[in-house]
Amino acid sequence: MIEKKDVSLEKAVLIGVITQNQDEDKLKEYLDELEFLTYTAGGYALKRFTQKVDMPNPKTFIGSGKMDEVRTFIHENDVTTxxxxxxxxxxxxxxxxxxxxVKVLDRTNLILDIFAQRAQTSYARTQVELAQCEYLLPRLRGMWTHLERQKGGIGMRGPGETEIETDRRIVRDKIALLKTKIKTIDKQMSVQRGNRGKMVRVALVGYTNVGKSTLMNVISKSDVFAENKLFATLDTTVRKVVIQNLPFLLSDTVGFIRKLPTQLVDSFKSTLDEVREADLLLHVVDISHPNFEEHIESVNKILGEIDSSDKPTIMVFNKIDAYDPETIEDDDLETEKTGIHYTLEEWKSTWMNKIGDNALFISALNKENLEDFKKRVYKEVREIHVTRFPYNNFLYPDYEEEA
Structure with missing residues (x-):
């Protein structure tokens, strides 16, 4: 799946558990995503280790036998992470x-590291730094065990604060400072949003790496960074878009992901305000991904957490050019036909049929069905605009197909 010959990439092993709440198929899917996260961060997965347990070991996450197996492999293959x-x-x-x-990371730490790499603006860097500090604070003790500062006894009584207490105070002060800085920037951004007037606001939302930035580039004819890696976009980009003669604001937001660290949801509050204040959401879905339905659930869950689940939403199923259902041979009678075997037409006749014209199927990369997309967005934005400015009704006739 991922090229592994680049010597500059950091060697890593991935570790997960099969539990009552997470079966083998689910774990494989999560580890596939974890491998892509690892690649995005600058490493590659040399091997995966899994173990079936009732619940993760409270001391070492996995059992001692499996831990010995991991340790042996790490030392024999010069793995660093x-x-x-x-x-x-x-x-x-x-x-x-x-x-x-060796260096030990969890999913949250890995995502925070990717965010730190991807942050371009001062605001994004501040948000990431706040999330990192909040993640770091309860873990400071482990960083000082090699100094044995907490033993106490003869000759070990310090002049006042121990090193770890000093560091905790520094990190808490840093967190307070960053929160103050973010509040100041939040106020500035709130004023900026207020200065945009009453133009209709449309926000692109969706799982990470579904093609939101590519769609943004096509529709707004702008040059937003897009790459086939997770979290290519961190900073919200807002562009004025005109379809026919109807203007509106289109924002490209940070991609969501399963198990998104709570620290990031909190620190990226203002970025998510673009979603909260939007009049219309375009929920972009990578239909070529075998588990796109679960991606939809994950996005809807986060939209619920930020009180945006009740907004008018158009489902935009992207990457139809890459959609390739698995085929069942005629003699394979025992195989049950599931979603991975559906054609696009069969998918359209499932729950998607209930959405009606709120389900669009496009390829932003190859510009397939973009006329249908523009027509549907134009219709929705026009209704919102006319409701807001009734006297402008005559300015925006029905959508005319481009020649």
Whole structure:
């Protein structure tokens, strides 16, 4: 799936568990995503380790036998990083680091690292730094165990604060400072949004790497950074778009992902305000992904968390050019036909049929069905605009097909 010959990439192993709430198929899907995250961050997965448990080990996440297997592989193959699919507690991270003697990351830490790489503006960097500090604070103790500052006893009584207490105070002060800075920028951005007047606002939302930025480039004829990696876009980009003679504002927002760290949801509050204040959401979906339905659920869950699930929404199923259903041979009678075998026409006759004209099928890359997309968006934006400015009704006739 991912090129592994680049010597500049960091060697890593991926570790996940099969539990009552996460079966083998689900874990494979999460580890596929974790591998893509690892590649995006600058590494590659040399091997995956999985274990079936009732619940993760509270001390080491996985059992001692599996941990020995991981440690042996790491030392024999010069692996530098162990990445766990779920968030580790401070104690788990500390214990695992002692056993494996390599860098230990969890899914949250990995996503934070990618965000740190991708942040371009001062605001995005501030948001990421705040999330990193909030993640770091409860884990500071493990960083000072090698100094043995907490032993106490004869000769170990310090002049006042221990090193870890000093660092905790520094990090807390840093968090307070960053929150103040973000509040100041939030006020400035709120004023900017207010200065845009009453133009209709449309926001692109969706799972990460579904093609939102590519669609933004096509529709707005702008040059927003787009790449086949996760979280290519962090900073919200807002462009004035005109379809026919009808203007509106289109914003490209940060991509969502399953198990999105709560620190990021909190620190990227203002970025998500573009979604909260939008009049219309374009929920972009990568229909070529075998688990796109779960991606939709994940996005809807986050939209609910930011009180935006009740907004008018058009489902935009992108990448139809890459959609390739698995075929069932005529003699394979035992195979049950599921979603991975559906043609696009069969998908359209499922729950998508209930959405009606709020389900669009396009390829932003190849510009397929963009006329249908523009026509539908024009219709929705026009209705919102006319409701807001009734006297402008005559200015915007029905959509005319481009020659």
């Amino acid at each position: 162990a990445i766990f699919d779920d968030e580790l507690s401070a104690a788990q991270e500390r214990n695992i680091s002692k056993i494996l003697d």
